[in-house]
Amino acid sequence: MEVRILQVGLGLLFLLAAQHAPAVAIPSPQCQKMCGNVEIEYPFGIGVNCSLAPDFNISCKEVQDGIYKPFSGSMELLNISLTHGTVRVLHSIPSYCYNTSTMLMNVSRFAGIDKRGTSFRFSATLNKFTVIGCNTLAYISDSNGTGYQSGCVATCTGPSALTDGSCSGIGCCQTAIPRGMDYYRAGFAKGFNTSQIWNFSRCSYAVLMEAAEFNFSTAYITTNKFNNTGSGRVPMIMDWAVRNGKMSCPVARRNESGTYACLSHNSDCVNSTNGPGYICNCSKGYEGNPYLPGGCKDVNECNQSPCPSRGGICHNEVGRYRCSCKTGRKFSKQNNTCDLDNGLIIGVTIGFLVLVIFSSSGYMVFQNRKMKKVKQEYFSQHGGLLLFERMKSERGISFTLFTEAELIHATNNYDKSRIIGKGGYGTVYKGIIKDKMHVAIKRCTLISERQKKEFGQEMLILSQINHKNIVKLVGCCLEVEVPMLVYEFIPNGTLYELIHGKNRALQISFSTLLRIAHEAAEGLNFLHSYASPPIIHGDVKTANILLDENYMAKVADFGASILAPSDEEQYVTMVQGTCGYLDPEYMQTCQLTDKSDVYSFGVILLEVLTGQVPLKLEGADMQRSLSSNFMSAMKENNIDALLASHVKEQESTELIRGLAELAKQCLNMCGANRPTMKEVADELGRLRKLALHPWILIANTESESLLDGASSTNGFEIDVATTTGYPTQDGDNAPMNPRSLYYAR
Ligand SMILES: *[C@@H]1O[C@H](CO)[C@@H](O)[C@H](O)[C@H]1NC(C)=O
Ligand SMILES: *[C@@H]1O[C@H](CO)[C@@H](O)[C@H](O)[C@H]1NC(C)=O
Ligand SMILES: *[C@@H]1O[C@H](CO)[C@@H](O)[C@H](O)[C@H]1NC(C)=O
Ligand SMILES: *[C@@H]1O[C@H](CO)[C@@H](O)[C@H](O)[C@H]1NC(C)=O
Ligand SMILES: *[C@@H]1O[C@H](CO)[C@@H](O)[C@H](O)[C@H]1NC(C)=O
Ligand SMILES: *[C@@H]1O[C@H](CO)[C@@H](O)[C@H](O)[C@H]1NC(C)=O
Ligand SMILES: *[C@@H]1O[C@H](CO)[C@@H](O)[C@H](O)[C@H]1NC(C)=O
Ligand SMILES: *[C@@H]1O[C@H](CO)[C@@H](O)[C@H](O)[C@H]1NC(C)=O
Ligand SMILES: *[C@@H]1O[C@H](CO)[C@@H](O)[C@H](O)[C@H]1NC(C)=O
Ligand SMILES: *[C@@H]1O[C@H](CO)[C@@H](O)[C@H](O)[C@H]1NC(C)=O
Ligand SMILES: *[C@@H]1O[C@H](CO)[C@@H](O)[C@H](O)[C@H]1NC(C)=O
Ligand SMILES: *[C@@H]1O[C@H](CO)[C@@H](O)[C@H](O)[C@H]1NC(C)=O
Secondary structure: OHHHHHHHHHHHHHHHHHHHOOOOOOOOOOOOOEEOOEEOOOOOEEOOOOOOOHHHEEEEEEEEOOEEEEEEOOEEEEEEEOOOOEEEEEEEOOEEEEOOOOOEEOOOOEEEEEOOOOOEEEOOOOEEEEEEOOEEEEEEEOOOOOOOEEEEEEEOOOHHHOOOOOOOOEOEEEEOOOOOOOEEEEEEOOOOOOOOOOOOOOEEEEEEEEHHHOOOOOHHHHOOOOOOOOOOEEEEEEEEOEOHHHOOHHHHHHOOOOOOOOOOOOEEEEEOOOOOOEEEEEOOOEEEOOOOOOOEEEOOHHHHOOOOOOOEEEEEEOOEEEEEEOOOEEEEOOOOEEEEOOOOOHHHHHHHHHHHHOOOHHHHHHHHHHHHHHHHHHHHHOOHHHHHHHHHHOOOOOOEEOOHHHHHHHOOOOOHHHEEEEEOOEEEEEEEEOOOEEEEEEEEOOOOHHHHHHHHHHHHHHHHOOOOOEOOEEEEEOOOOOOEEEEEOOOOOEHHHHHHOHHHHHOOOHHHHHHHHHHHHHHHHHHHHHOOOOOOOOOOOHHHEEEOOOOOEEEOOOHHHHOOOOOHHHHHHOOOOOOOOOOHHHHHHOOOOHHHHHHHHHHHHHHHHHOOOOEOOOOOHHHOEHHHHHHHHHHOOOHHHOOOHHHHHHOOHHHHHHHHHHHHHHOOOOHHHOOOHHHHHHHHHHHHHHHHHHHHHHHHHOOOEEOOHHHOOOOOOOOEEOOOOOOOOOOOOOOOOOOHHHHHO
């Protein structure tokens, strides 16, 4: 199979090459290859019909008797790099000297290079505009100074102020230039009074030059000589590219007139990074001149001894290499070693793998096409078309269908550092969409065939859920095998961390916890009442209650519930929910109902009351589960032992009893006897109000009032303010029980 694809791929390449061959002139073998000790490689050439374009025409001049040097235009050429698309040239240094304090004398006050309309650009990455002097303002600009103009100021008070190797404004200044420049002019601002410095610094210099070749020396100022190459000229890097027609790679490759310059097989087109056009590179595993037919030759990787030194044998192949090991040893790809082995000839297998990985470009093209098709298939498989249609007809849905590439970019290719959550269900990454919007991207582990088909439909329902206590689903990606969900990013951790985490030290007040629980209940109630049949969360737990900037509760992960399997067989393979929170009835019937969420919420109430985790992994079996401990304590009418000390000491027995009773109802073994989420939310609201009444009485006897943590900047510090009016209704600004003051401080 693979061999055939390869053949097709190569055949295609030959065909393409054949199409191009007659149109592009090929330099004759008589063309001069060397000038002095510089190799002139095509597309550059010396003389008629030897270069690809007039821009690449090099003249080889005799500079002294018998010494020849190559010139491109008026600039001496030092080096040509085909792989980087650069040339190194020498050019003279504009300078400005003064010999008395008042008389100004310019050696060459203006200088510039004009490469407009050519294939050359000044490299913006490798060059710097460099200015040397002690009372100097030099400027650089494009052709008429209207497009680009910049300057650099170098000053110094005396020779002692200068430092070797440091170019940061004292005697020396450097600045970068923008991309795309093909003309530059450097000049000096005149009229600077040099009377204070002329006795130790008599010249200023300003030149665009290769940054790596420059190292400031105080001698440049004190000896009045900036002549680091000994020729009065400095090296500069120019980017070149095939710019005829200003074509980018895709256009050039398709070009009918056959001017595509990458003539060699196994060559790649690379867009120029500086201006229009492109350069050619040999593909990986090949080296040579991609501009000549057959120019890219196989690299003999074995010369670099890439295989294990002990027992390894390197086999060079066209475009790649493979390693094998002497008999009796096995190849470890991880360590790149040949380990003693009693097993199989793994080297062959590895060799085959290397073969597959480094397979030819023809195969890659095929792969790409296949990938695109696969993506489309996934998209429609997941109901993407339906979703797309509905989104078009129902305007105003703020829901995005992301491409796989967008999510890869947003998560930096699923970088490990971006992981914010991990579990049986999959992995959650933090992502940044379009470089500004922070999102949480959930990559599920697997879903069933049935769910795949209905995914688009489900997404449509979920995308319309809009409640202040529910994390918003902003989009999804259907192009992948297992769809990915994109949620808004909620920054302040979870209720779990608040109750059990290290941040416990932040001392959150009980009334704030109660508010968060109430908000979570409201969110779940909304989910249950939004659609029919109800949207069941399926994994209610403190870790799924996120906290926003204001420490307001946001129920997360509800999308998972819809993916929850309904038949027993799937249950075995994919356990939803979390131990310690699981509805015992669900365990028996495998039927997830809205009351399963109520049960789990009961466990949350217990965590709030007791500060304990739902399931302790150490300790005697009997004491493991928080809910069973609580239920037996309720039976014995002895829940005090379970309560967190601050709750016991500071909260009214009425409130505690009310919450315990509510939790008990939620934890009823029989789902039908549990209250609905609405009843739970209402009761929590009532209990919170109840907590306010004693406060109003006590508050009148104290001179301070308190604002809820939610309204303070960090959510935990309790602002002590003297306010006159007390809010009477609950809500975000509900005052907290003053007795929590002692706990909170
Ligand atoms: C250069 O090429 C042109 C067109 O192919 C041809 O007519 C001309 O004779 C060539 N000149 C030399 C010096 O080879
Ligand atoms: C290159 O320059 C030489 C002189 O140095 C000139 O004779 C020749 O025509 C030029 N070739 C092209 C392609 O411009
Ligand atoms: C040209 O550049 C290459 C790679 O940057 C380098 O190895 C070579 O020494 C350079 N040759 C000259 C003459 O500078
Ligand atoms: C300043 O330069 C001018 C021109 O080169 C020269 O004639 C004059 O002697 C110089 N003055 C001093 C003080 O060096
Ligand atoms: C100094 O530069 C100005 C402006 O380019 C020019 O007119 C003048 O002739 C120059 N003077 C000397 C001494 O080179
Ligand atoms: C200055 O140069 C830019 C680009 O080279 C050109 O578009 C513009 O018309 C020029 N302006 C003047 C006044 O010459
Ligand atoms: C620059 O030159 C100084 C001495 O003049 C030397 O210590 C330093 O290492 C040089 N830096 C570079 C980057 O070459
Ligand atoms: C330059 O400055 C000195 C003192 O700092 C002053 O005496 C002299 O007149 C100034 N020259 C000019 C041309 O302004
Ligand atoms: C240069 O001249 C100034 C005043 O004209 C003086 O203060 C300074 O010490 C002199 N520097 C040197 C290195 O001679
Ligand atoms: C630069 O130095 C070389 C040798 O040291 C010398 O021949 C040349 O004249 C100097 N050039 C300038 C502009 O100072
Ligand atoms: C080259 O540039 C074109 C147009 O800007 C773009 O469509 C193409 O993807 C680029 N190709 C590569 C290989 O970057
Ligand atoms: C890699 O080498 C280390 C010791 O250098 C060895 O412990 C380990 O087992 C090797 N791994 C494999 C896969 O052979």
